[in-house]
Amino acid sequence: MKLAVVGGGSTYTPELIDGFARLRDTLPIEELVLVDPAADRLQLVGGLARRIFARQGHPGRIVTTSDVDAGVADADAVLLQLRVGGQAAREQDETWPLECGCxxxxxxxxxxxxxxxxxxxxxxxxxxxxxxTNPDAWIIDFTNPVGIVTRALLQAGHKAVGLCNVAIGFQRKFAALLGVAPVEVHLDHVGLNHLTWETGVRLGGPDGDDILPKLLAEHGDAVAGDLRMPREIVDRLGVVPSYYLRYFYQHDAVVEELRTKPSRAAEVAAMERELLTMYGDPTLDEKPALLAKRGGAFYSEAAVDLAASLLGNGGSPHQVVNTVNNGTLPFLPDDAVIEVQASVDRTGATPLAVPGLDPLFSGLIANVTAYEDLALKAALHGGRERVFKALLAHPLVGQYAYAERLTDSLVAHNREHLAWA
Known part of the structure; x- marks a missing residue:
């Protein structure tokens, strides 16, 4: 079995490598290709990756290359984890919207x-x-914004499934609070990428008893603390929102918070410099503890599970993925990409049935789906007017004057990446 990771020079990659090494019985990789245009980073990450495999006795071969075509040739699955523009672009994304109070x-x-x-x-x-090079290969997208990127891939006819680590993070946290094995926890997870709610927490599978009320009653403070939300919000919702819902439910407070501290991009950039120094140490043969602060927790377990199922090597029967709606949420277009529990096998991901949603949740999902449709049109076809309309439709922007100003800022800060600008 051959897997390729595009964006393999990322500081995330040793987390992925560690999972591949530990879970080699689930996903028996013979060749792993790390693809990245940044040759210096790729050399450091690739060296550590080989040492991790050696330490854990993995027999697989790790190859590094900057040639995408060569890297993905004959791959059974291709994982995408790239960041166009790097942390410098992320720094801009996190700062110029604040000028408009967004x-x-x-x-x-x-x-x-x-x-x-x-x-x-x-x-x-x-x-x-x-x-x-290989039309039968599966594409697993971990590149943000996962929902929009996965929708672009699917609309272009590619064999693609989107992946996020939010759900597996909740599963692990809830399992720890409940004192059970993670495999025993099944989430009723519904929404869009980075706009999701856990509407049920079941033991033993999708037909198990819903213990979410008990979880919130006994561990509500811990759950709310992880979300960085007041417990009152969680109690009144009666579900567990993704921590990204902070940006919607506490917008103005979050803006003020972001204005008074260094950006996350600046923190991550500093962390990456330290990590890359560590990766260059020829005696290091395991992922460093600092990597846990970088983000992407449990990404490797989720990626192994998904790849194993898509390639017919087992894997969990039900997994939270980003896939095409096809009537699962009847208030959305069929070609929308949703993030829900799905049955995953060689044929792809088929969403499980979702009970009717409270309009409190379905309304916001529908609004953001409309924005994502406009955003994808802007990404595919370009043009200032398409960018403006997408911003005007987004519930975190929504005002004409803000959309106008933010459109100018977006184009100014991203001109080198926009062929039409």
Whole structure:
């Protein structure tokens, strides 16, 4: 079995490598190719990756290359984890929206749109290369904004499934609070990427007893603390929202918070410099503890599980993924991409049935889906007016004057990445 990781020079990658090494019985990789244009980073990450495999006795071969075509050739699955523009672009995404009093964040709001515009054309070019060299390969997208990027891939006819680590993070946290094994916890997880709610927590599978009320009654403070939300919000909702819902439920407070501290991008950039220094140590043969602060917790377990199922090597029967709606949420277009529990096998991901949703949740999902549709059109076809309309439709922007000003800022800060600008 051959897997390729595009964006393999990321400081995330040792987390992925560690999972591949530990879970080699689930996903028996014979060759792993790390693809990245940044040769210096790739050399450091690739060296550590080989040492991790050696330490854990993994027999697989790790190859590094900057040649996408060569890297993805004959791959059974291709994982995408790229960041177009690097942390410098992320720093901009997180700062210029604050000038209008809007949330500055890399996956939602104006910053998220900027990232989508930079990313979608690049991902589609990579996917076409995969299709030319190996049309049977699965594409697993971890590149944000996952929902929009996965929708672009699916609309272009690619074999793609989107992946996020939010759900597996909740599963692990809830299991720890309940004192059970993670495999025993099944989430009724519904929404869009980075706009989701856990409407039920079941033991033993999708038909198990819902213990969410008990979980919130006994551990509500811990759950709310992880979300960085007041417990009152969680109690009144009666569900567990993704922590990204902070940007919607506490918008103005979050803006003030973001204005008074260094950006997350600046923190991550400093962390990456330290990590890369560590990766260059020839005696290091395991992922360093600092990597846990970088983000992407449990990404490797989720990626292994998904790849194993798509390639017919087992994997969990039900997994939270980003896939095409196809009537699962009847208030959305069939071609929308939703993030829900799905049955995953060689044929792809088929969403499980979702009970009717409270309008409190379905209304916001519908609103953001409309924005994502406009955002994808802007990413595919360009043009200032398309960017403006996407911003005007986003519930974190929504005002004409803000949309006008943010459109100018977005174009000014991303001109080098926008072929039409």
């Amino acid at each position: 949330v500055g964040q890399e996956t939602t709001g104006a910053g998220g749109l900027a990232k989508a515009l930079r990313t979608v054309p690049v991902v589609l070019d990579i996917a076409e290369r995969v299709r030319r």
